[in-house]
Amino acid sequence: MTASRSNGLALLTPEMKSKLEIYASLIGKWQPKINLIGPSTLADLWTRHFEDSYQLAELAGGWAEWVDLGSGGGFPGLVIAMTKGSAGRVHLIESDKRKVAFLREVSRETGIDVDIHVGRIESILPKLCEQTDFDVISARALAPLPLLVEYAWPALVKGATGLFLKGRGLSAELTDLPPNNSLDIQIVASRTEPGGSIVVVRAHDSRTNRV
Incomplete structure (x- = not known):
């Protein structure tokens, strides 16, 4: 289960690794x-899931509030929470009650x-966005990009940066996005999955002329 770790995880503190x-x-x-992860990926858990999730933290920079959509087995949200140090708070959203039970056990243990x-x-x-201004909103293997943007819009429009892991x-998903001059989209190559990408999404803020 403890397969070799890639360079990003090697920089973590002993407590985080524990x-x-x-x-x-x-x-x-x-x-x-x-089914938390694909059975074929269990032997490569540290790279395929932990490192894959952790690379978002390096893209996010400084942040105080992070929300993860469709957290499932905890990727990337739980990994972000375990490697963030003392700064920031992570929110996980999940509808499957069995997976929620798993997330709670990991949090407790x-x-x-x-x-x-x-x-x-x-x-x-x-409702969360009425109470909290999120800096980052993330998702992994959740939905096609047009639907992800729709889900994330309440946070994006308030200034959150979307970090979406895609295979x-x-x-094709980019082609399916409706024309939207209010979005800025950047593609970053995944360092853990050949052919995979991280889609960085920001909404233009019309009040400050920022992206």
Whole structure:
């Protein structure tokens, strides 16, 4: 289960690595019960899932509030929470109650403090955005990019940066995006998945003329 770690994770503190070890153990315990990750990726958990998630933290820069959509088995949200140090707060949104139970057990066993919201994104996120100005909104393997932008819009329009992990086939999703002059989209190559990308999305702020 503890496959070799890539360079990004090697920079983490011993405490952070210890939390990820506990997380890895819990994935092994729960995977036979619920499908948290693709079974073929279990042997490469540290690179395919932990490092894949952690690369978003390096793109995000400084942040105080982070919200993760459709957190599932905790990628990328739980990894971000375990590697953030003392700064920032992470919110996870998940509708599957079995996966919510898993997220809560990982939070309890690792001692990380995260806000877990149970329900559908379109119901929960707008209410959260009324209370909190998010700096980052993330998602992984959740939905096509046009739908992701729609889900994330309440946070994007208030200044959050979208960081969306995508696999192959992104070009078709970009083509399917409706014309929108209020969006700035950048594509960053994934360092863990050949052909994978991170889509960085920002909304133009008409009040300040910023992106």
